[in-house]
Amino acid sequence: MSGVFDNYNHSKEIGGYFELEIKKNGDFLHSNALKLNSARNCFKYILVSKKPTKIYIPAYICNSMLQPLKDCDIEYQFYNIDEKFEITNDLSFEKNDFLLYVNYFGLKSDFCKFIADKYGTNLIIDNSQAFFEKPIKNIDTIYSPRKFFGVSDGGYLYTDSTINQKLDVDFSYDHISHLIGRIEKSASKFYNDFRISEECLSNRPIRFMSKFTSLILENIDYEKAKLKRERNFLFLHNYLKVSNLLDINIHSINGPMVYPYLTKNKNLRDELIKMKIYVAKYWEEVEQRPNVDLFEKDLVDKLVPLPIDQRYNLDDMYSIIRAIKHVK
Secondary structure: OOHHHOOOOOOOOOOOOOOOOOOOOOEOOOOOOEEEOOHHHHHHHHHHHHOOOEEEEEOOOOHHHOHHHHHOOOEEEEEOEOOOOOEOOOOOOOOOEEEEEEOHHHOOHHHHHHHHHHHHHHEEEEOOOOOOOOOOOOOEEEEOHHHOOOOOOOEEEEOOOOOOOOOOEOOOHHHOHHHHHHHHOOOOOOHHHHHHHHHHHHOOOOOEOOHHHHHHHOEOOHHHHHHHHHHHHHHHHHHHOOOOOOOOOHHHOOOOOEEEEEOOOOOHHHHHHHOOOOOOOOOHHHHHOOOOOHHHHHHHHHEEEEEOOOOOOHHHHHHHHHHHHHHO
16 A cells, blocks of 8 residues: 555554543633642742742741742741731842742632732742632732642642743652542551652652643532532531631632631540541641741641531531530
């Protein structure tokens, strides 16, 4: 044969075993964002591109957000937050200094707008806990989809800056066993795999989001997830607001990550875990930082982030309430 069959050069694999059959429908939030492999690398992307002289960063934040600063050899200074999760320090800014602010639990969007007016493009908003919140125009903004959905990696970044280096596409196949394991067995049996997956992210260079993560994120009913989160949040708040030491403005919720329950009972977290209600602890390393105030220490020891996500219904929320009342 000749003509159309001449000069055959074929690289696509045909046949063999099947992959996961996930329909690609292209429906995902933050379609205009830069899709990278983690939220911390979104932060690092900003540092590499804008080369700030100094970053003001909250004392109440995960260590993972400090690593990009160390990697880029950028000076940083901690600031404190008050009971409203708002900045308490008077910050003295030079021209190329930047401020990183966390939209805590997705409840501080109004404050984000306030400080955006104050600090302008020297502000970086960390919306890792506020996936459904829209970015503020001209403000660098970071998102972490794995805090809201069943993916092992990925980050979204809104920025007007670029870095002068070619980025590869990342991959997920080597750190998704905990996701599959939880479907077939239980979260507790694959918790160590989850920890390994988290550690794996800490050493990844800046890359584009993996095809697997992107495909999963294109197949989520975001509106349904948002509404379920809000419904579960409000249900818990209706029962727990009297005992919650945090003053929560329910009018600001927008598909929140968790219900932040601040309690006097330091044992509540461990007791809930014994009852298979798995709640995280944010972030023990905070207590070792200089000039951390009492409220920030209380957040480490006594804040219980109750799960309210789209996997659960009101019966599950009622089970959480009964468990809390049982502990007390």
